[in-house]
Amino acid sequence: MLIVLGLLVSGLAVTTAPAQADGPGAGSPWVVSIGDSYISGEAGRWAGSSNSSASRADALGSTAYFDNGSSETIERCHRSKSAEIYIGGGVNGLNLACSGAETATDAGGDYFKPGIDFYNGGTNRQGQALMLQTFAATHNVKMVTISIGGNDFNFASIVQSCVVDFLYSPSWWKDYCKDDSSVTANFTSANVSAVKTRISNAFKNVRTAMRNAGYADNAWTLLVQNYPSPVPTSSGFRYSQSGYTRQSTGGCGFWNADADWANSSALPTINNTVVGAISLSGLTNTRTLNLASAFNGRRLCESGVGLYEEVGISNWQSAGAVDRTEWVNQIRTVTTAGSSPYYIQESLHPNYWGQLATRSCVRQAYNGGSPRSGTCVRTANGLLNGEPRMTLQ
Numbered sequence: 001m002l003i004v005l006g007l008l009v010s011g012l013a014v015t016t017a018p019a020q021a022d023g024p025g026a027g028s029p030w031v032v033s034i035g036d037s038y039i040s041g042e043a044g045r046w047a048g049s050s051n052s053s054a055s056r057a058d059a060l061g062s063t064a065y066f067d068n069g070s071s072e073t074i075e076r077c078h079r080s081k082s083a084e085i086y087i088g089g090g091v092n093g094l095n096l097a098c099s100g101a102e103t104a105t106d107a108g109g110d111y112f113k114p115g116i117d118f119y120n121g122g123t124n125r126q127g128q129a130l131m132l133q134t135f136a137a138t139h140n141v142k143m144v145t146i147s148i149g150g151n152d153f154n155f156a157s158i159v160q161s162c163v164v165d166f167l168y169s170p171s172w173w174k175d176y177c178k179d180d181s182s183v184t185a186n187f188t189s190a191n192v193s194a195v196k197t198r199i200s201n202a203f204k205n206v207r208t209a210m211r212n213a214g215y216a217d218n219a220w221t222l223l224v225q226n227y228p229s230p231v232p233t234s235s236g237f238r239y240s241q242s243g244y245t246r247q248s249t250g251g252c253g254f255w256n257a258d259a260d261w262a263n264s265s266a267l268p269t270i271n272n273t274v275v276g277a278i279s280l281s282g283l284t285n286t287r288t289l290n291l292a293s294a295f296n297g298r299r300l301c302e303s304g305v306g307l308y309e310e311v312g313i314s315n316w317q318s319a320g321a322v323d324r325t326e327w328v329n330q331i332r333t334v335t336t337a338g339s340s341p342y343y344i345q346e347s348l349h350p351n352y353w354g355q356l357a358t359r360s361c362v363r364q365a366y367n368g369g370s371p372r373s374g375t376c377v378r379t380a381n382g383l384l385n386g387e388p389r390m391t392l393q
Contacts, residue, residue: 024214029142030092031366032135033085034116034128034206037099038227039147041065041080043349046342047316048325050308051249054341056315057308057325059352062341067095074098074124076111076345082355085145087363094139096131099345102151103198116148116202118209129202133209141210143371145223145289145362148202149274152195153186158266159348163331166253171242178261187269199277207283217285221371223362224278225289226271230328230348231300233263238303251330251347252301267292289365290375294390295354297378298327316352322388323381327354357388364392 033039045064050056060081065072067079077098085093098114105119105127106112112125119127126134132144162177169175177183185191203222210220231237234256239246247253254262271292278286298305308315311324331347350358361376374392382389 024137027140028090028092029369030094030135030139031085031087031143031145031362032094032132032141033083033097033145033147034132035097035145035147036101036149036151037078037097037345037349038150039084039145039225040078040095040097040099040101041083041355042078042099043329043346043351044078044080044082044355045352046329046346047352048308048321049251049330049351052307052309057351058341059316074112074114076100077114078343078345080355082352082359084355084359084362087359087366089363091142091366092139094135096128096135097147098128100151100156101128101148103148103202116146116205118205127205129205129209132206133213136210136213136215141213141215141220142369143221143223143366144206144210145225146203146206147225147227149195149199149277150227150270152198153270153273155270156345158183158186159331162255162258162262163247163253163333165258166241166255167244167247174255174257176255176261177258178265187266192269192273196273196277196280199274200280203277203281203283203286207281217283220285222283222286223289223365223371224274224286225291225358226274227267228291228294228350228354228358229263229267229296229299230350231259231262232296232302234260236299236302238306239301246301247331249307250301251332253331287365287371287373289361289373289392291358291361292375294357294361294376294378295327295350298325298353300326300328300330300348302326322353322383325353327351327357327388353388356386357390360384360387360390361392364390 045060046057047059048057064080065078079095083095085095100113103115105115114128116129117127118130161180161183165175165177239250241256305326313321329346329349329351332342332344379391380389
């Protein structure tokens with residue numbers, strides 16, 4: 001079902017160029033995204049969900065993840081055209097993130113997953129820190145935005161456990177994922193500390209890459225983003241937990257207790273670990289983008305929004321679609337993906353609306369070249385210049 005990724009430690013780059021206060025590149029500024037699926041643009045093809053016709057939600061079509069014109073540079077990285085890094089306004093964007101990435105490169109699985117390191121296995125098989133270093137040496141990179149750590153907590157396998165427990169236990173004898181040993185092992189003090197160290201080292205690798213490319217630390221900014229809540233708490237679901245509708249229709253197979261645990265314990269632990277790694281790294285040129293509640297009111301299976309056929313809207317281009325459909329993609333299993341155009345790995349990720357909402361907040365965080373921290377929140381209905389109306393508070 002959902003993909004669980006391995007871990008492979010790689011070497012470090014050693015070449016260093018002289019530091020330049022304004023960066024070594026010339027021309028217009030660039031912002032670069034690195035990290036995992038929550039920044040690569042995974043699920044960015046779909047604007048809302050429909051069980052009756054995929055075309056109703058298909059905003060970008062079959063080439064949504066083609067980042068080199070005719071295909072993917074790295075297969076299954078899913079760097080979508082709706083990814084948050086393309087903020088516009090005279091600022092160029094480069095997406096080096098990869099769906100499924102951990103802090104360290106995994107070069108041994110079915111698909112190459114570059115980590116935030118200097119792994120070098122040849123063309124299109126390099127760590128993201130090395131890719132950043134190479135690019136920054138000849139371009140004017142002003143901000144690097146990073147999302148990393150979720151896969152080091154085995155996010156995909158946790159979701160899989162929750163859905164399996166929901167589907168294979170009756171409502172009168174619920175089997176919760178929140179107390180499964182395979183799940184709780186990710187949240188022990190020892191593992192949280194280990195993951196924090198790995199994330200901290202990833203941040204250091206970014207600094208090393210930029211120094212190697214010729215940048216002084218004060219010439220660029222690292223924007224660290226955390227993770228948004230993808231599902232509501234128990235009181236916010238529009239489907240009962242009795243029967244199988246929550247998964248078979250909504251694609252959100254969580255017991256109430258597990259959804260409450262995910263919001264009150266798992267997500268805060270992951271997000272606190274990401275933020276805590278900043279201090280541990282010692283980087284002084286960081287800003288934070290808090291996305292924890294950015295999708296509240298538009299989450300998967302949340303009351304107030306629905307599938308296109310549930311809310312009576314024709315398709316994603318119809319008036320009001322952004323306000324009445326979900327911003328998080330349905331959880332897919334082998335049986336629900338099948339021969340459809342969906343990928344299982346798109347499950348529980350920000351969709352087209354979610355990506356564009358985050359993009360608005362990244363643009364506000366860039367702040368005209370003077371990056372600032374803030375909390376990303378939805379502030380009004382409708383679209384502004386094609387994006388959901390968001391504010392960085």
